[in-house]
Amino acid sequence: MQIYQTYLEQINTYIKENRFSGAPVELYAPIDYTMDMGGKRVRPVLALMACELFNGDLQKALPVATALEVFHNFTLVHDDIMDKAPLRRGQPTVHVKWNPDTAILAGDLMMIKAVELFSTLDGTVLKKCLPLFMKTAAQVCEGQQLDMNFEQQEQVTIADYLHMIELKTAVLLAASLKLGSYIANAAEEDAQHLYEFGKHIGIAFQLQDDILDVYGDSIEFGKQPGGDIISNKKTFLLIKALELTKGNTQEELNQWVHKKNFNEEEKVTAVKAIYDRVHVRGLAEEQMNFHKQKAFEHLQRVNAPESHKTTFTAFASFLQQRAS
Amino acid sequence: MQIYQTYLEQINTYIKENRFSGAPVELYAPIDYTMDMGGKRVRPVLALMACELFNGDLQKALPVATALEVFHNFTLVHDDIMDKAPLRRGQPTVHVKWNPDTAILAGDLMMIKAVELFSTLDGTVLKKCLPLFMKTAAQVCEGQQLDMNFEQQEQVTIADYLHMIELKTAVLLAASLKLGSYIANAAEEDAQHLYEFGKHIGIAFQLQDDILDVYGDSIEFGKQPGGDIISNKKTFLLIKALELTKGNTQEELNQWVHKKNFNEEEKVTAVKAIYDRVHVRGLAEEQMNFHKQKAFEHLQRVNAPESHKTTFTAFASFLQQRAS
Numbered sequence: 001m002q003i004y005q006t007y008l009e010q011i012n013t014y015i016k017e018n019r020f021s022g023a024p025v026e027l028y029a030p031i032d033y034t035m036d037m038g039g040k041r042v043r044p045v046l047a048l049m050a051c052e053l054f055n056g057d058l059q060k061a062l063p064v065a066t067a068l069e070v071f072h073n074f075t076l077v078h079d080d081i082m083d084k085a086p087l088r089r090g091q092p093t094v095h096v097k098w099n100p101d102t103a104i105l106a107g108d109l110m111m112i113k114a115v116e117l118f119s120t121l122d123g124t125v126l127k128k129c130l131p132l133f134m135k136t137a138a139q140v141c142e143g144q145q146l147d148m149n150f151e152q153q154e155q156v157t158i159a160d161y162l163h164m165i166e167l168k169t170a171v172l173l174a175a176s177l178k179l180g181s182y183i184a185n186a187a188e189e190d191a192q193h194l195y196e197f198g199k200h201i202g203i204a205f206q207l208q209d210d211i212l213d214v215y216g217d218s219i220e221f222g223k224q225p226g227g228d229i230i231s232n233k234k235t236f237l238l239i240k241a242l243e244l245t246k247g248n249t250q251e252e253l254n255q256w257v258h259k260k261n262f263n264e265e266e267k268v269t270a271v272k273a274i275y276d277r278v279h280v281r282g283l284a285e286e287q288m289n290f291h292k293q294k295a296f297e298h299l300q301r302v303n304a305p306e307s308h309k310t311t312f313t314a315f316a317s318f319l320q321q322r323a324s
Numbered sequence: 325m326q327i328y329q330t331y332l333e334q335i336n337t338y339i340k341e342n343r344f345s346g347a348p349v350e351l352y353a354p355i356d357y358t359m360d361m362g363g364k365r366v367r368p369v370l371a372l373m374a375c376e377l378f379n380g381d382l383q384k385a386l387p388v389a390t391a392l393e394v395f396h397n398f399t400l401v402h403d404d405i406m407d408k409a410p411l412r413r414g415q416p417t418v419h420v421k422w423n424p425d426t427a428i429l430a431g432d433l434m435m436i437k438a439v440e441l442f443s444t445l446d447g448t449v450l451k452k453c454l455p456l457f458m459k460t461a462a463q464v465c466e467g468q469q470l471d472m473n474f475e476q477q478e479q480v481t482i483a484d485y486l487h488m489i490e491l492k493t494a495v496l497l498a499a500s501l502k503l504g505s506y507i508a509n510a511a512e513e514d515a516q517h518l519y520e521f522g523k524h525i526g527i528a529f530q531l532q533d534d535i536l537d538v539y540g541d542s543i544e545f546g547k548q549p550g551g552d553i554i555s556n557k558k559t560f561l562l563i564k565a566l567e568l569t570k571g572n573t574q575e576e577l578n579q580w581v582h583k584k585n586f587n588e589e590e591k592v593t594a595v596k597a598i599y600d601r602v603h604v605r606g607l608a609e610e611q612m613n614f615h616k617q618k619a620f621e622h623l624q625r626v627n628a629p630e631s632h633k634t635t636f637t638a639f640a641s642f643l644q645q646r647a648s
Contacts, residue, residue, distance in 0.1 A: 022462070027469045078432060082425040101406040101472060104428060108402060109465045111432065115439050116458035123447030130450070134440035138346070141433045145351045148425060 001318045003311050007045045014062045015069070020113060030094045030106035031113065034073040037089045042319070043068035046173060047180035049311055050194055053304050056184020060121070064129065064183060067117035068176050071133075074110035075140055077103055082148065111137075121183070128182045136175040143168025150234045161239055162203065162287075170202025193298045200295035201316055207288040208320060210235040214272060215281060226268030232257050236287065237280045241271075244278040292316065325642045327635055331369045338386045339393070344437060354418045354430035355437065358397040361413045366643070367392040370497060371504035373635055374518055377628050380508020384445070388453065388507060391441035392500050395457075398434035399464055401427055406472065435461075445507070452506045460499040467492025474558045485563050486527065486611075494526025517622045524619035525640055531612040532644060534559040538596060539605060550592030556581050560611065561604045565595075568602040616640065 020031040044065035051061040079085075080093040081103050087093060095103035118130055146164040150156050177198040181191035213228040214237060228235050238257075245253050253274050256267055275281060299312055344355040368389035375385040403409075404417040405427050411417060419427035442454055470488040474480050501522040505515035537552040538561060552559050562581075569577050577598050580591055599605060623636055 022466065024466060024469050024473060026473075027466060078428055081428065102469065104402055104405065105465055105469055108432075108435065109462060111435055112458055112461045112465065116455065116462070119451070119455040119458065123451040126450055126454070127443070127447040130454070131440065131443040134436055134443065137436045138433060138440070141429055141436065142346065142348060142351060145348050145426065145429055148429075149348060149350075 001314050003049075004045060004315065004318060007048045008041055010048065010058065010062065011041050011044045011065055011069070015066055018063075018066065026098055026102055027106055027109055030077065030098060030103070031070065031073075031110055033097070034077060034088075034094065034110075035069065037091055039089065041069055043072055043172060043176040046176040046198060046315075047183075049315065050177040050180030050186075050191075051184045052180075053194075053302075053308055053311070054181055054184035054186040054190070056180070056186075060125075061180055061183045063117040063120040064179055065176075067114040067133075068172070068179070070110050070117070071114040071137065072172065074107050074114060075144065077107040077110065079144060081107075082144075125183060125185075129179050132175055132178060132182070136171050139167045139171045143171075153234075156234050156239055158236065158239055158243070161234065161236060165203055165206040166199065169206050170199045173202040173205075174198035187303065190302050190304065193302045196298040197295045197302070197312065200291040200298065201319070204288045204291040204295065204316075205319055207236055207284055207291070210237055211281060211284050211288070214268075214275065226264070226272070229268050229271045230264050236284045237275055238271075240280045240283055241275055241278055244280070245274065249274060249277060325638050327373075328369060328639065328642060331372045332365055334372065334382065334386065335365050335368045335389055335393070339390055342387075342390065350422055350426055351430055351433055354401065354422060354427070355394065355397075355434055357421070358401060358412075358418065358434075359393065361415055363413065365393055367396055367496060367500040370500040370522060370639075371507075373639065374501040374504030374510075374515075375508045376504075377518075377626075377632055377635070378505055378508035378510040378514070380504070380510075384449075385504055385507045387441040387444040388503055389500075391438040391457075392496070392503070394434050394441070395438040395461065396496065398431050398438065399468070401431040401434065403468060405431075406468075449507060449509075453503050456499055456502060456506070460495050463491045463495045467495075477558075480558050480563055482560065482563055482567070485558065485560060489530040490523065490527055493530050494523045497526040497529075498522035511627070514626050514628065517626045520622040521619045521626070521636065524615040524622065525643070528612045528615040528619065529643055531560055531608055531615070534561055535605060535608050535612070538592075538599065550588070550596070553592050553595045554588050560608045561599055562595075564604045564607055565599055565602055568604070569598065573598060573601060 015035055020028055020035075022028040047065040047068055048058055048061055051058055076088060077094045080088055081095045081100055085093050086096055091097075093103075094106060098106070115130075115133070118126060118133065121129055143164055143166070146160075147168055150160070150164065174195040175198075178191045178195040181194055186194075210228065213235070214226060216225070227233075228238070232238070241253060242250070253271065256262070256271055256274075259267070295316065296313070299309055302309065339359055344352055344359075346352040371389040371392055372382055372385055375382055400412060401418045404412055405419045405424055409417050410420055415421075417427075418430060422430070439454075439457070442450060442457065445453055467488055467490070470484075471492055474484070474488065498519040499522075502515045502519040505518055510518075534552065537559070538550060540549070551557075552562070556562070565577060566574070577595065580586070580595055580598075583591070619640065620637070623633055626633065
């Protein structure tokens with residue numbers, strides 16, 4: 001996707017030219033450390049795409065686009081502390097490379113620096129962008145808390161799950177698009193349709209992630225195959241399977257979920273077999289396609305030249321290409 | 325101080341009428357929990373005082389005043405995790421009452437909610453207030469990191485220490501005054517003088533805290549007498565004493581600092597005796613009075629009726645009254 005590459009380069013250049021320096025160094029160094037880990041920069045690219053769709057000035061969007069990446073990294077730094085994750089994108093996490101206290105504080109600083117970047121906006125645009133960003137930020141925290149709660153909770157419904165991934169993942173993608181639209185002074189209605197496009201693409205993207213974790217090509221996907229099964233992560237697949245299985249099959253699934261000592265490969269194979277018996281993959285794909293459909297309906301209703309909107313369709317396919 | 329009481333009631337009414345509700349409840353409950361712990365609400369009161377000095381609309385200042393308290397509480401929630409503090413104002417800290425993960429996330433949410441309250445400002449005022457608030461927030465984090473570093477650091481100078489307390493404590497008091505001034509559309513020069521007043525009062529206030537910890541009436545002061553001595557906290561007194569003592573006296577002081585097993589009362593008495601020998605109390609009071617003097621010089625230069633400025637002089641005495 002040529003256009004994605006162009007936006008990505010703009011973002012990366014801006015990030016490289018606007019380092020986060022300050023003292024004490026151990027508080028500021030983690031910001032650039034996480035920013036330099038790279039990644040797809042999906043949120044900044046979405047903000048730039050939306051801004052350009054409405055003929056906005058990309059120079060004005062770049063600080064906010066960067067803020068979205070800094071904010072996203074902040075959530076990862078704090079999530080990694082909670083998850084006791086040793087690695088992120090193949091490198092030591094901040095709480096491992098430094099220490100948990102510094103990781104809490106460096107995360108706080110990243111959140112602060114993200115908001116600070118919004119100060120570059122004009123008063124009227126700022127007045128529209130700031131409440132949207134803060135509301136979204138709160139939702140991301142809510143999503144993370146729900147995700148943690150689900151680990152302890154016996155009963156989680158598909159509705160609970162979809163609500164959680166909407167908050168934890170989808171609204172930030174959606175807000176990235178809406179913020180880019182606001183910076184270009186787009187009409188509220190158009191900005192909102194683009195928001196809904198992003199939200200549904202985000203949900204579809206997470207559902208795909210759930211499917212790929214079990215059925216994807218592990219080499220291309222870059223994660224441990226069946227990792228979600230091994231850790232009993234309450235994904236769409238597991239929740240649906242617990243809902244659909246009955247009698248012996250349900251008992252077998254529950255036994256695997258509660259087993260403390262097991263051979264990982266054996267567990268993945270067994271649970272996958274149960275998933276296949278109740279056809280949860282197809283149901284997940286159905287749900288995913290429903291949200292993709294919804295996304296495209298909203299995109300269609302955005303008042304902008306069709307030829308420009310193809311970037312967004314291409315973007316959706318690009319996200320999906322990762323490994324299927 | 326009658327006027328303080330009036331502002332305090334306005335703040336407390338506003339806080340009571342604007343609860344932080346949301347789901348999941350364990351993420352939102354800590355916000356009101358910490359807000360309901362009470363306290364002097366120094367930062368909100370300062371914002372209202374400054375706003376009124378320049379004939380501003382207190383209704384516009386109330387959300388920002390509340391934001392300052394929410395932000396301050398956010399820093400306490402995260403600091404308490406780092407310090408492993410079990411109690412705050414006599415009640416269980418958030419990470420004890422809930423758990424550390426929720427305390428990290430609830431703290432994040434408090435920071436977010438604090439910024440969100442700024443969205444109530446008009447675009448032009450917001451454009452002035454937001455960068456000041458975010459810069460101050462970053463400085464508070466820097467101060468906390470420095471404070472943690474000092475615990476591990478052998479050599480800390482008086483200049484290092486004064487810089488740390490300026491960041492950790494003083495700039496937020498200063499910014500509270502400047503934000504209140506901005507909301508009242510005060511001239512930049514006046515807002516800046518009030519900022520400097522707050523900064524120097526804040527430094528003086530922290531120095532007084534150091535003195536009171538050793539020499540204060542422990543019942544009135546409400547803290548363990550000599551707590552700083554017991555924990556080897558690098559206060560003005562200890563740093564100065566390490567600087568001034570020589571030979572046997574310095575060796576004795578160093579022995580007390582490095583001793584692992586000791587009788588607390590004995591340590592306090594011995595260290596206090598060394599402090600007295602090198603007269604660090606007088607030097608700390610000198611430094612404190614220097615900053616009070618500086619504060620009043622800046623207050624004098626604020627272009628506002630002298631009769632209105634007495635509130636600020638009264639406030640400074642009020643802060644100092646606590647226990648002397």
